[in-house]
Amino acid sequence: MTDTNTATAASVPLAPRALPLLGHALPLLRDPLAFIMSLSEYREMVRVRLGPTTAMLICHPDLTRQVFLNDRVFDKGGPIYDRIREVIGDGLSTCPYPLHRRQRRLCQPSFHPTRLPGYGAVFARAAELKADSWRDGDVLDITQEMMTLTTRATMETMFSGSLPAETMRRALADTATIVSAFFRRMMTPALLRRVPTPQKRRYDHARNRLAATIAEIIAERRADPTDHADLLSTLVAAVDEESEDGQKQLSDTELADEALTFFLGGMETTAITLAWALHLLATNPDVQHRLRAETHQVLAGGKVDAAHLPSLDLAARVVTETLRLYPPAWMMTRAVRQDTELGGVRLKGGSTIVLSPYLLHRRPDLYPDPDRFDPDRWLGAQPDRATYIPFGAGARKCIGDQFALTEAVLALTAIVARWELTPVGDQPFKPKVETSLSSRGLRLRLSERRPSGTDDAELHTATPRSTPSQPSTPPGAGACPVKH
Ligand code: HEM
DSSP states (O other), rough: OOOSSSGGGGGOBOSOBBTTTTHHHHHHHOOOHHHHHTTTTTEEOOOEEEEEEEEEOOHHHHHHHHHHHHHTTEEEEEHHHHHHHHHOOOOOOOHHHHHHHHHHHHHHGGGGGHHHHHHHHHHHHHHHHHHOOOTTTTTEEEEHHHHHHHHHHHHHHHOOSSSSSHHHHHHHHHHHHHHHHHHHHHHHHHHTTTSOHHHHHHHHHHHHHHHHHHHHHHHHHHHOSOSSHHHHHHHHHHOOOOOOSSSSSSHHHHHHHHHHHHHHHHHHHHHHHHHHHHHHHHOOOOHHHHHHHHHHHHHHHOOOOOOGGGGGHHHHHHHHHHHHHSSSSOOEEEEEEEEEEEETTEEEEEEEEEOOOOHHHHHHTTTTTTSSSOGGGGGTTTOOTTOTTTTGGGGGSSSSHHHHHHHHHHHHHHHHHEEEESSSSOOOOOOSSSEEOTTTOOEEEEOOOOOOOOHHHTTTTTTTTTTTTOOSSOOOSSOOOOOO
């Protein structure tokens, strides 16, 4: 709806330092996070020029929420999704509004809360195996380590543990190749993307082979429809009773697209969340010490499992705070499908919107001392749905949020229970800004810590003494302090 009282988009201020032709490409390429943060003073919205496209960057939480909630008008699209679509087709995360609801109904049962304990058991086992593979004094590329952990866990939750070791190895290698090529391909102009460089050949080979691996697994599963209690079984069995075109189940092609979407979409985001969490713990030894005390108290010398989740209160708050400071999806784009109005401004159909969780999460008026890692800011407090948006919101909100939070809390617990993490070198580590806020290149040093070293003083430091009046997350609230 528009009316004569609304302002035109051209009356919205243009961010400073735009150059002819290049627009804001230089500050966006040089230091995108500093550039985005410099725009937070605009409070509502500001125009940004991404090459030939002028996009409206939304700086206000209420306007951001309006965009998320009206996904018919503010549809998936814009520079980020247009590129991702080229790689993973019209899966759940990339498909336009008219295809979305049916796909969401068919995928939702795979993420039903009753499935989580089963997935949790797989995550816990994978994390314990990873923690067992390290040696005292190791200096690790922690992002790489977390990638292999989440790839294995995702493979097993999706396709159950019954995959032959060789299939698993192949899928791990292909996923690593695809993920490392992903951002470069998104930044490369269309014509150059077709040039058959060795990198492109490796990428095509990995993508084709991973698609073939997934197709092979789906064919086997069709032939043996017993419930394997994994994500694929639920997808294969899903029926959409509301289907209007008679297609009540996912076709083989749709199944493969969804499997690839979950696999690629879920694995890297969770891996970098874990890597950032470990980095923040390494640079905040007091919090790490308290978290270790919590793990020793809850695990009591045993191994982590999904049943521990309701007691892992500090671990959950560490994950929540990590996602505030380093939301992997730091920026998202939307395509405006028809003329509309937002915050009193007329927007034309075809225009582009940019949303940024990073910007909202670091606004000092929303989060006091916003750059400080402080898991205790979540003590007894639920994150606000408008200002805390690491998983987006509305109908396109992340379908794997609880899956990821469960995996992250269990993995963090298994690692910290056994290993002390310290930074390597004394230079602050800066994110590599890609499609996600990557922790690529982050290295940490490990020293072994045994639960037997736990003393009573340590056991009592899991909850800070300085805030006795604040209730902690209630028992039974689960590991996820984010309620949706
Ligand atoms: C810490 C980990 C994760 C983060 C931070 C994250 C973040 C997000 C965000 C911000 C969105 C919304 C994007 C938008 O509105 O433009 C999203 C959507 C989505 N995510 Fe995640 N995600 C994570 C883990 C996962 C996992 C583990 C899976 C699957 C196994 C997954 C699958 C999806 C899918 C399929 C969508 C599209 C949902 C729809 O459009 O209906 N994500 N994610």
